[in-house]
Amino acid sequence: MADLFTQTASTQLYRMFLAVLFFHTSEFILAVSIHGRSKVSLSSLLISRGYLVAMAFSVLEYAFEIWMFPDLKEHWGISNLGLVMVLIGEIIRKLAIITAGQAFTHLIRTRHEEQHELVTHGVYGLVRHPSYSAFLIWAVGTQVMLCNPVSTVGFAAVVWRFFSKRIPYEEYYLRRFFGSNYLDYAKRTPSGVPFVK
């Protein structure tokens, strides 16, 4: 376990800690500034039990591998690629939240509210679900950054599965709210999540 205190481990784990802290804190601050403190709960930090289990697993994987296979963590090209993915994911996600503004709710709307307008500009002109594409890139990036092979595949599979179910549900309501406008938008704009139409 002394291996956990090497320069490599402290740099990689510190980057991971900063990435997670920045992601959730900025998510919460943005939600409060867009919707107001009274409408934002701790769930806006996007921390669920499943998420905590996945993060704990990734740290355990890291500890095990740096102990048993320390050379695996010395692939700095891969680790830095993960850092770039984390930064790209952050930027796209925040652009999506700011672009959608009031339309961006952490819980999927199932009732149409008068002020809810269809957003098709900015990053929403490139893909229909920019914040989900961004989260997928961010989450997988955290594991690439740690050079964690098992969690890289695991995070990709779990996050993809989550969005592959969430997108049809979310779009069912968007079609009800915006009718042919949403259908036209969906025809010309990809979902942004691989293999989800």
Ligand SMILES: C[S@@+](CC[C@H](N)C(=O)[O-])C[C@H]1O[C@@H](n2cnc3c(N)ncnc32)[C@H](O)[C@@H]1O
């Ligand atoms: C967590 S946000 C995610 C938005 C989008 N799926 C994304 O990945 O950027 C979910 C909320 O955004 C709303 N929403 C999603 N796409 C939208 C759009 N193009 N215009 C307006 N509201 C949208 C949904 O009604 C839902 O309440």
